[in-house]
Amino acid sequence: MAKGKKFVESITSMDEDFAKWYTDIVKKAELADYASVRGCMVIRPYGYAIWENIQKILDQMFKDTGHENVYMPMFIPESLLEKEKDHVKGFAPEVAWVTHGGNELLAERLCVRPTSETLFCDHYSKIIQSYNDLPKLYNQWCSVVRWEKTTRPFLRSSEFLWQEGHTAHATEEEAKEETLKMLNIYAKFCEETLAIPVIKGKKTEKEKFAGANETYTIESLMHDGKALQCGTSHNFGDGFAKAFNIQYSDKTGKLAYVHQTSWGMSTRLIGALIMVHGDDNGLILPPAIAPIQLMIVPVAQHKEGVIEKATELKNMLSKVARVKIDISDKMPGWKFSEYEMKGVPLRLEVGPKDIEKNQVVLVRRDTREKLFVPMDELESKIPELLIDIQKSLFEKASDAQNIRTFSAKTVEELKENLDKTLGFVNAPWCGDLSCEEKVKEVAGASSRCMPFEQPEDAGVCLCCGKPAKANVIWGRAY
């Protein structure tokens, strides 16, 4: 068996079976494992380290825009969940119910939070009295539970980790501004940190969040041409405020309802990273989010001075990157495959011959390009390369998205496109639910969003031929 082959051979190619390729990476890159509970997962150290980086960067973005973290209970009494009618209708069918505490039957059953609007509203109704108390800009990092029928690690699981922001404002304008501000933060994070291009837009009535006036979304395209919703931001208007009686006295002493928003992103982003950047050798992580940016693999490490030099390089380069060294007794080829599978952006190989020449070999994970670099240039070269990898990954993903984005004038044309090549399809829509449902029925595609960028003249609806209200992006989605 050739050195280092085993790891690579054991993964299904994405063209052969995309779903299998995905779960192979989840498993072989040691991101997650199945748990004994149906639809739940164990997030392993490497997967959790990615999540910790996501948390750290997003959390700072939230704090920089004035948000504070809190923690709400994980249980919602049934009566509380029922207060906002659209909301309960959307979530009740998929919640887990606690009926017993110890050996006693509870007087009222509790659901494990699928999302926490009702808990935040209950709290806001107690702590908001005057305009001085506004805005409230709260966020929470936690896990939520939705009893899904079919599950896949990171993409759709019965329990997942996320953050949920919940804010209360004095005016409608402020709430709208907040909703869009957070969507823009999400888009910036996806594009700049995860190197995932997204389309920003508004959801249709059919696709919006249960209880929201408007839902905004960022949508991205996976390798297989299916769409993934990466984050959403909801404007609730004063609907929840009325249901939960959250009123404040304004400067004139008059009582008014607050206007609220909520917004969330989840561990699903790890699924997006796999499906946007990965290849048949495994995961490819953008440097900005990679737990390990540079892996040092000594070659012929039993030879005198090799481990010492590799360790010296590690100490030196730790100042400019997140570096690890692997001096285990596995063969170098095995290590190469392992860190390719794990998507480490850069690999540094150093052996006796390199030491003689005072150079090292750098291998990019994205292009697999090999570079011979003098040791004294590493401190400047590595940050440069990491920036370049980050940039190329984004460009590559943008190109892939552009190639898979089509336009259609009719639902038949849309179907034809998607049947041939899955992707985003731009097509005009009249705004009627019946036409949206027909697209679903005929072409198996859902409306992903009405992009913020709209043509001057939207044309006519792809179904009914009436004047279109907006251009819509359609796709088959995860």
Next chain:
Amino acid sequence: MAKGKKFVESITSMDEDFAKWYTDIVKKAELADYASVRGCMVIRPYGYAIWENIQKILDQMFKDTGHENVYMPMFIPESLLEKEKDHVKGFAPEVAWVTHGGNELLAERLCVRPTSETLFCDHYSKIIQSYNDLPKLYNQWCSVVRWEKTTRPFLRSSEFLWQEGHTAHATEEEAKEETLKMLNIYAKFCEETLAIPVIKGKKTEKEKFAGANETYTIESLMHDGKALQCGTSHNFGDGFAKAFNIQYSDKTGKLAYVHQTSWGMSTRLIGALIMVHGDDNGLILPPAIAPIQLMIVPVAQHKEGVIEKATELKNMLSKVARVKIDISDKMPGWKFSEYEMKGVPLRLEVGPKDIEKNQVVLVRRDTREKLFVPMDELESKIPELLIDIQKSLFEKASDAQNIRTFSAKTVEELKENLDKTLGFVNAPWCGDLSCEEKVKEVAGASSRCMPFEQPEDAGVCLCCGKPAKANVIWGRAY
């Protein structure tokens, strides 16, 4: 009404009613609020910011000692919980049971994790094969649920936040070393960061964790003389490994069971901070954990140049401390009371007269001492003061603990001591459960621990008069 009096007047004095004083601080310092779910709490931004600091510092200590974070599901199938007999006996009476997912009755009910030994074991049994896979040093930050009858915010609630470390080792010695290492990390954290003196020791058989061979603990003493267990570390030996069949092949190829540990600290530490340092004006936070170390309050802020100067100072001092400024339109006296209630270690007052003299007023929260400090000395003076406050708080708490630590030779003497002044009582014990139970029955005290530091001759048991096995610290506990 005198300026700034309202806040102070509204809190119960600790001598009058300690329990009320405690909950007053929780509420008025805006640490937490009651939730609509029995026994659960909402951790508010200020309380959560303390928890974030606890997390940040502890997490770094864990990582520095080679631990990695993971995430396990929040549900445990009943059959999994039942695998280790002592463990299930200890926890089953106080767990919350999920019986329905959506509208369907589950085939097997799931408990919401009260602790995650069984989940880690289940995972370890899948991923540990060889000695190369050991040790596994995992930790998890999450919330757990224990269906408590009587609850108090932070001290005992149906749901609380914590970290739980779970490790697997090749040998008994390594597991023992890990158990003690983590106990020492906990003690160091409590003493150096929270300024809370602790006694390290071993729990008796009666008080140890369900399923453990040995439980080690750090115990601290509250203002009212009651004991609080701040953290525990358990050595499981190979008990769980046998129940879950976690075996590895050693270097000779022979199969052996792993040895395991677990260890945890929780949001209960916030309760300890209140009850060890607080006074009748509210919370007092050690600088090392305080979300705000220095609060700047401009005086006569409507006068020209005051807010500008205060802001300038804020920008300058942000380099050396966690600084905030309050330029809201509340009266300075109100602000003083508010930040005293919140336990901010240092307050800086600056008004027109101070600006003239190029000085500010600094007020220590712990001693309420006022200092007039030239502005150009602030950058060095503030870090000095913060270090001094941290040190004095620890010394004060140590003195308070020493004053309330007694010795007793008999159970009657122990009872007499505790009835007069609650505290720790040192007394020798023969090691028999019946004597331990008698102390509980007669004096209402439980064994807190057998301290690591033991006298050469322990003497005779406080109950039966037989030779003592160890000196035990007894107390009435939260």
